[in-house]
Amino acid sequence: MSDSLRQTIQQYLDLLQHQKQYSKHTVDNYQRQLLKLLEYCLEQNYSHWSQLTSQDIRMMTAKSHRQGASPATIGLRLSASRRFLDYLVSQKIIKVNPAKGIRGPKKAKRLPKNIDVDSLNHFLDKVPEEDALSIRDKAIMELFYSSGIRLSELSSMDLDSVSFSDTTLRVLGKGNKVREVPFGQSAESILRKWLKERALLLKDDNEKALFIGKTGKRLTNRAIQLRLTEWGKRLGLNDRLHPHKLRHSCATHVLESSSDLRAVQELLGHASISTTQIYTHLDFQHLAKTYDAAHPRAKKKK
Numbered sequence: 642m643s644d645s646l647r648q649t650i651q652q653y654l655d656l657l658q659h660q661k662q663y664s665k666h667t668v669d670n671y672q673r674q675l676l677k678l679l680e681y682c683l684e685q686n687y688s689h690w691s692q693l694t695s696q697d698i699r700m701m702t703a704k705s706h707r708q709g710a711s712p713a714t715i716g717l718r719l720s721a722s723r724r725f726l727d728y729l730v731s732q733k734i735i736k737v738n739p740a741k742g743i744r745g746p747k748k749a750k751r752l753p754k755n756i757d758v759d760s761l762n763h764f765l766d767k768v769p770e771e772d773a774l775s776i777r778d779k780a781i782m783e784l785f786y787s788s789g790i791r792l793s794e795l796s797s798m799d800l801d802s803v804s805f806s807d808t809t810l811r812v813l814g815k816g817n818k819v820r821e822v823p824f825g826q827s828a829e830s831i832l833r834k835w836l837k838e839r840a841l842l843l844k845d846d847n848e849k850a851l852f853i854g855k856t857g858k859r860l861t862n863r864a865i866q867l868r869l870t871e872w873g874k875r876l877g878l879n880d881r882l883h884p885h886k887l888r889h890s891c892a893t894h895v896l897e898s899s900s901d902l903r904a905v906q907e908l909l910g911h912a913s914i915s916t917t918q919i920y921t922h923l924d925f926q927h928l929a930k931t932y933d934a935a936h937p938r939a940k941k942k943k
Contacts, residue, residue, distance in 0.1 A: 646682060649690065650675050653728050674721035677705070690729050695739045698722065702745055715745040756880070756890050761786065767876050770831070773838035774855070778868050780828070780835040781852060784810075785887035787828035789895070789908050791815075792884040796862050799849040800836075805829065822908055 654672055657663040663671075681701045682693060698719075705715050723740040730738050756764070765786065768779040784795060794812045802811045808829055809821045824832075835852075844857030852860045866883060873882030880886070892909055 645688070646679055646690065649729070649734065650679060650725070653725055656728070670717065671721050671725075674718040675725055677701075677718055678722050678725070690726075691735045693726075693735075693739050695743060698740045698743050702743065706746060712746040719743065719745045756878075756886060758894055760878075761887075761890055764876055764878055765827070768872060770834065773842055776831065776835050776838050777852060778872060780831045781865060782869065782872070782887060783828040783831050784824060785884055786891050787824040788812075788822045789888050789891035790822060791888060792862050792865060795884070796852070796860060796865055798851040800851055801849070802851060803832065805833070 650672075653675070654668055657671060658665070658668045678701065681697065681704070682690075685692070685697065687693065701722075702715055702719060705718060710718070719740060723738065723743075726735065726738040726740050729735045765779070765782060768775065768782065770776050770779060781795065784790070788810055790810065790812055791814070794814055797813060798810070804811070808825070809823050812820050812822055814820055839851075839853060842853055842855065842857055848857060848859070850859035852865070854860050854864060869882045869884060869887075872878075873880070888909070895908065
């Protein structure tokens with residue numbers, strides 16, 4: 642009974658991996674959530690996906706909530722189930738998607754912390770340029786802060802991703818969307834130094850990765866995370882340093898200076914402006930000053 646249900650899930654996962662070319666991380670996430678859906682079906686002794694109803698989806702959601710799953714996890718489970726059931730409709734295995742229109746519990750919007758401008762500038766200035774690896778790490782940190790790119794976007798960069806003629810990066814973002822983002826003078830200077838050191842570390846001329854390790858191979862996401870954490874500890878940064886904190890600091894500082902939410906949305910590669918509003922926040926005092934200076938009816942009459 643369960644074999645048929647499992648087989649359909651596996652066919653769907655194969656489709657995501659091989660035809661839609663989703664990353665292994667994303668496919669693994671889908672698998673975890675769909676196995677929860679399968680588990681529920683087996684508990685109900687269902688032998689076919691057509692037996693699943695909207696009430697079942699609500700019951701599964703409520704059960705996840707009772708078991709202590711976070712709103713984010715429940716939302717992910719619902720999303721994965723909804724897309725899988727859409728696939729079953731497209732394959733004429735079921736007639737309607739029972740998960741359509743069912744929403745999970747609202748999750749709190751948490752803002753990642755940013756580092757204030759002075760502290761971050763002081764920290765980056767303190768990073769030494771004593772050897773190839775410290776120069777590389779400083780270039781990585783400067784690039785994160787200067788351009789606001791994601792960890793996966795930086796680690797996947799090749800040499801031809803960088804254009805010094807107009808100081809821009811060609812970034813492959815989510816959904817395989819390519820965008821160009823600018824980077825600043827500090828990042829440009831240390832990046833040029835790193836490229837000279839990179840040539841000395843290179844073991845294979847066919848390696849095109851922008852950032853490589855001692856072995857001459859592309860740095861992994863995890864290696865980059867560990868290097869940033871190490872530098873944060875070594876130079877006495879109060880909070881743990883990680884790539885997203887530098888990305889968020891970049892966005893926050895640009896927004897505080899420009900108040901241009903659309904420009905920051907484009908810089909970060911957000912599909913929706915609402916995402917930018919969550920990740921980049923202005924403190925109230927700054928917002929009030931901007932309003933007082935800009936709104937034609939904000940000034941008090943004398």
